[in-house]
Amino acid sequence: MYSEKVMEHFSNPRNVGEIEDADGIGEVGNPTCGDMMTIYIKVNDGKLTDVKFKTFGCAAAIATSSMMTEIAKGKTIEEALEISRDDVAESLDGLPPAKLHCSNLAADGLHAAIEDYLNKSKSN
Numbered sequence: 126m127y128s129e130k131v132m133e134h135f136s137n138p139r140n141v142g143e144i145e146d147a148d149g150i151g152e153v154g155n156p157t158c159g160d161m162m163t164i165y166i167k168v169n170d171g172k173l174t175d176v177k178f179k180t181f182g183c184a185a186a187i188a189t190s191s192m193m194t195e196i197a198k199g200k201t202i203e204e205a206l207e208i209s210r211d212d213v214a215e216s217l218d219g220l221p222p223a224k225l226h227c228s229n230l231a232a233d234g235l236h237a238a239i240e241d242y243l244n245k246s247k248s249n
């Protein structure tokens with residue numbers, strides 16, 4: 126039921142962990158299942174130089190977060206804000222319909238981390 130890309134990212138997830146001196150942190154929860162996701166970003170010169178995630182989510186949440194970190198790294202803040210829930214699912218060759226809600230965590234968490242970064246840089 127999962128595409129090969131989903132299985133590959135689930136078995137070998139990229140960028141798992143925490144960035145200790147992160148510039149932005151986004152925490153989101155999935156109301157459907159109660160799973161949680163935390164995204165950490167590092168920003169330099171308006172670009173995402175590092176993106177990491179931690180999740181208590183399912184296989185689909187892990188695979189989509191892993192893929193999202195790869196898409197987001199190196200992007201500018203503006204470009205990263207445009208990464209949508211659908212972009213993440215599409216780059217994994219789709220997800221089973223029952224699992225689409227899981228993929229929302231990755232894009233939502235990334236956007237929350239960027240909001241956090243923008244709020245912090247405003248107050249400095």
Ligand code: FES
Pocket residue numbers: 155158159160182183184185186226227230
């Ligand atoms: Fe919770 Fe997938 S079932 S994130």
